[in-house]
Amino acid sequence: GEDVEQSLFLSVREGDSSVINCTYTDSSSTYLYWYKQEPGAGLQLLTYIFSNMDMKQDQRLTVLLNKKDKHLSLRIADTQTGDSAIYFCAERDRDSSYKLIFGSGTRLLVRP
Amino acid sequence: SAVISQKPSRDICQRGTSLTIQCQVDSQVTMMFWYRQQPGQSLTLIATANQGSEATYESGFVIDKFPISRPNLTFSTLTVSNMSPEDSSIYLCSVGDGGETQYFGPGTRLLVL
Numbered sequence: 001g002e003d004v005e006q007s008l009f010l011s012v013r014e015g016d017s018s019v020i021n022c023t024y025t026d027s028s029s030t031y032l033y034w035y036k037q038e039p040g041a042g043l044q045l046l047t048y049i050f051s052n053m054d055m056k057q058d059q060r061l062t063v064l065l066n067k068k069d070k071h072l073s074l075r076i077a078d079t080q081t082g083d084s085a086i087y088f089c090a091e092r093d094r095d096s097s098y099k100l101i102f103g104s105g106t107r108l109l110v111r112p
Numbered sequence: 113s114a115v116i117s118q119k120p121s122r123d124i125c126q127r128g129t130s131l132t133i134q135c136q137v138d139s140q141v142t143m144m145f146w147y148r149q150q151p152g153q154s155l156t157l158i159a160t161a162n163q164g165s166e167a168t169y170e171s172g173f174v175i176d177k178f179p180i181s182r183p184n185l186t187f188s189t190l191t192v193s194n195m196s197p198e199d200s201s202i203y204l205c206s207v208g209d210g211g212e213t214q215y216f217g218p219g220t221r222l223l224v225l
Binding site for chain 1: 113116143145153154155156157160170204206208212213214215216217218219221
C-alpha cells in the first residue's frame, strides 16, 4: 500500500531556512500536501502541489517536487519561533479521490 | 476555506462508556471525514461520512465501534462506543468541497481512564 515517510525532528536557528523532507511511494498521486499542527491545535493546510508541477512558492514557503525520486520538500525561509510545530506531508490516495495518506510528521523546533 | 468547529474540544471518560463528537461547518460541503490521531502518531482515516446513507469505513474500523451520522451537508457526529484506554486519541473532522483541498477542524482530545 501507499506509504509516506518523514524525518521525525528538525532544529533550526531563528532567521535560518528550514527544509522538511518527505518521501512517498505512490507514483500516481495527484496532489501532495503540507499541513501544520501547532501544540493543542488541529491541522492547518499550508500549501499543496499538483503532481505535474515541480515547484510552488507562496510567500515564505517553497514546495519542491521530484516525481522521479518521489520526494517532496517544504522550505520555510526566515524561520520564526512561531513556525515551531509539527509538519505533516500527505498524499492523495490513488484508489480514492479524497482519502489522504499522512506521514508521521516532522517536529520543527526554532531556537532563538 | 470553511470554518469547522468540534464539540467537545476535550473530554476525560471512563472505560465502557461512549462519547459522541460533533462537527459543524459554516457552509455546505460535499465531503466530511473523520480521522484519528493516536498519541505521537500520524493521522488515520476512520470513515467518510455520507449524507443520507451509511458511512464508508476504512479497514480496521467498524460501524459498531464508531457509528457516524450525517443528517445534512453541514453537520456530522462520530460516536466512540464502549471505550477503552486504547481509544485515547485526538479525533479530527475534515471537510472537502470535491476539489483538491481538505480542511480540518480543531480536533477533540479524548482520554479514556
